[in-house]
Amino acid sequence: MDDKKMTHYNESDIQVLEGLEAVRKRPGMYIGTTSKTGLHHLVWEIVDNAIDEAMAGYGKEINIRILKDNVIEVVDHGRGVPTGIHPKTGISTVETIYTVLHAGGKFGEGGGYKVSGGLHGVGASVVNALSEYLEVWVKRDGHLYYQKFINGGHPDGHLKIIGDIDLNDTGTTVRFKADPQIFEETQEYDYEILKERTRQLAFLNEGIKITVSDSRGEQEIKDEFLYESGLEEYIRFINANKTPIHDHIIHIKGEEETEVRGKTELISVEGVIQYNEGYLPSLYSFCNNINTKEGGTHEEGFRLAIVRVINNYAREKKFLKDNEENLQYDDVKEGMTAIISIKHPDPQYEGQTKGKLGNSEVRKIVSSIFGEQIQRFLLENPNEAKIIVEKALLANKARLAAKRAREQTRRKGALEFSTLPGKLADCSSKDASLCEMFIVEGDSAGGSAKQGRVREYQAILPLRGKIINVEKANPHRVFENAEIGNIITALGTGIHDEFDISKLRYHKVIIMTDADVDGSHIRILLLTFFYRYMQPLIEAGHVYIAQPPLYKVEYGKTVEYAYNDAQLEEIRARATGKMSIQRYKGLGEMDYQQLSETTMDPAYRTLLRVSLDDAIEADRVFDMLMGEKVEPRKKYILDNAKFVTNLDF
Numbered sequence: 001m002d003d004k005k006m007t008h009y010n011e012s013d014i015q016v017l018e019g020l021e022a023v024r025k026r027p028g029m030y031i032g033t034t035s036k037t038g039l040h041h042l043v044w045e046i047v048d049n050a051i052d053e054a055m056a057g058y059g060k061e062i063n064i065r066i067l068k069d070n071v072i073e074v075v076d077h078g079r080g081v082p083t084g085i086h087p088k089t090g091i092s093t094v095e096t097i098y099t100v101l102h103a104g105g106k107f108g109e110g111g112g113y114k115v116s117g118g119l120h121g122v123g124a125s126v127v128n129a130l131s132e133y134l135e136v137w138v139k140r141d142g143h144l145y146y147q148k149f150i151n152g153g154h155p156d157g158h159l160k161i162i163g164d165i166d167l168n169d170t171g172t173t174v175r176f177k178a179d180p181q182i183f184e185e186t187q188e189y190d191y192e193i194l195k196e197r198t199r200q201l202a203f204l205n206e207g208i209k210i211t212v213s214d215s216r217g218e219q220e221i222k223d224e225f226l227y228e229s230g231l232e233e234y235i236r237f238i239n240a241n242k243t244p245i246h247d248h249i250i251h252i253k254g255e256e257e258t259e260v261r262g263k264t265e266l267i268s269v270e271g272v273i274q275y276n277e278g279y280l281p282s283l284y285s286f287c288n289n290i291n292t293k294e295g296g297t298h299e300e301g302f303r304l305a306i307v308r309v310i311n312n313y314a315r316e317k318k319f320l321k322d323n324e325e326n327l328q329y330d331d332v333k334e335g336m337t338a339i340i341s342i343k344h345p346d347p348q349y350e351g352q353t354k355g356k357l358g359n360s361e362v363r364k365i366v367s368s369i370f371g372e373q374i375q376r377f378l379l380e381n382p383n384e385a386k387i388i389v390e391k392a393l394l395a396n397k398a399r400l401a402a403k404r405a406r407e408q409t410r411r412k413g414a415l416e417f418s419t420l421p422g423k424l425a426d427c428s429s430k431d432a433s434l435c436e437m438f439i440v441e442g443d444s445a446g447g448s449a450k451q452g453r454v455r456e457y458q459a460i461l462p463l464r465g466k467i468i469n470v471e472k473a474n475p476h477r478v479f480e481n482a483e484i485g486n487i488i489t490a491l492g493t494g495i496h497d498e499f500d501i502s503k504l505r506y507h508k509v510i511i512m513t514d515a516d517v518d519g520s521h522i523r524i525l526l527l528t529f530f531y532r533y534m535q536p537l538i539e540a541g542h543v544y545i546a547q548p549p550l551y552k553v554e555y556g557k558t559v560e561y562a563y564n565d566a567q568l569e570e571i572r573a574r575a576t577g578k579m580s581i582q583r584y585k586g587l588g589e590m591d592y593q594q595l596s597e598t599t600m601d602p603a604y605r606t607l608l609r610v611s612l613d614d615a616i617e618a619d620r621v622f623d624m625l626m627g628e629k630v631e632p633r634k635k636y637i638l639d640n641a642k643f644v645t646n647l648d649f
Helices: 003-008 036-055 093-099 122-129 191-204 231-238 297-316 360-380 382-410 443-452 475-480 482-491 517-533 535-539 565-574 592-600 615-626 631-640
Strands: 014-016 061-067 071-076 103-105 131-140 143-150 160-164 171-178 209-214 221-225 250-260 263-275 282-287 336-343 436-441 458-463 508-512 543-546 551-555 558-562 579-583 607-609
Touching: 036 061, 036 071, 036 122, 036 171, 036 191, 061 191, 093 122, 093 131, 093 143, 122 131, 122 171, 191 209, 191 221, 191 231, 231 263, 231 336, 250 360, 263 297, 263 360, 263 382, 282 297, 297 336, 297 360, 297 382, 336 360, 360 382, 382 475, 436 443, 436 482, 436 517, 443 458, 443 592, 458 482, 475 482, 482 517, 508 517, 517 535, 517 543, 551 565, 558 565
Parallel strands: 061 209, 282 336, 436 458, 436 508, 508 543
Antiparallel strands: 014 103, 061 071, 071 171, 131 143, 131 171, 143 160, 209 221, 250 263, 263 336, 543 607, 551 558, 551 579
């Protein structure tokens, strides 16, 4: 390691802004939620600090471990947190970083980080505040330092030297246990969530090896990720279940200086694009490794660039005639997978969840860099350029056809109530927050559901067979499908860019199908439609899966329902006298009173809310399960059949 760089990262590079008093009182302000999502957020705050070091050029390996009792350990091989007395706080810099909110490396100045995803220092102190205990070991200057914090960030003794080490051996190890008083819902980490985010970080930071392991079971589970080609490998991973229409990945990489708050800063931009035979687009954007799920100025710049360049190329090469209108982004994005990753020394996020990038200067920089390099790709690869442009032209024709189909659907009736689907048995209440819509498989089950509902707030929409698989279908065929049209009309929100959740007519959309293979297929078809065309509906927690019982058990004068085989065995074990067991093959076998009592009545029913923790992974799984390629789907089923339950939610 460069001695000059090493000495430049010291106590004065840690900036202190304010104290840490409010974190335990209002944890949601700092980590969003104290649910399962917030629990995992703690891990990323510490991992982001390790990534910061690697991004700054120090240390190429990071280890994340789940230890016994759900203790998390993160090890990096960076420079090690500075250990001397901090000039402002008068305590060790280690203690400052872990007990003072907003204490971290100054971005772009001296030895601190030029870019930072975790906003180093903010995460460390917040994690400490929300932990039962936190321990930190620092390897630096030939010494091994140690300090422990307990009960939400209180130092349990001062920083001390506990050993001597090789001068070149540097790094930081953090070990913490989340406080159950804060995380009352769960303190159990989900290894799959950690693994997928770890894989993503390795894709976004080429050449850095990140391992994640779980020591809670009898045998340790371990996964290791290292990608030398970074984003190119990432897009191949995302597109593994799709059929690309061009071999070469469009890879954009560049940087540009700009004025940010009165200082000249360097903005780095990278992206990859590949088109496939499908119809649905997938655009993922990141800023300093943070997934900007709501988009922002970097996505705006990308859209401006790709539409401008493809239109210019199409006109220059006479794909578009002089009297024809320009292609729109909706045409250009069909079948496109794209990843945008920028590094910014002072990102401004809109909203507390860092969901949308707001820096205005980024739009022009991304548009310029992407535009120039996409244009170069098209000129240097005329055969692939022709394939891409022709796909956009076909998408344009399909979009106009779909628009006509949508307008025809809207024109079916001018009056509000006449526009609702004929088979919809609507509820009488106009308070959407109280209302529920059951999407039911078949007319027979629909009839029982209509009889068993509470008419005031429960609506019933029967489906005629299986809906179209939107993963494979051209968009105009989707809109021509009567069942899809009924769902869109009944919900009232619109779709895609026109989606408006404030117009949602029912705050619970409940999928109620048979507990067999056909019922499961209908369920996954519906979820695929909601994910691809009404994703905010899932994100806001409005989609549910009904849980009808599998068995009716009668003994003596007692009637009980079992929702799985384990419950059936439990009833068998304690039941006395003659027993009668009925296995329900479908919802239609229940009379309306049984259906109401077991599956529809809020006092007795069980509903499973559909959640979306990771949109990118969800995108990949929907592709795999519902897309064109058979082999990945077959392999997944064979590999995971014995492990997976309730995959559709």
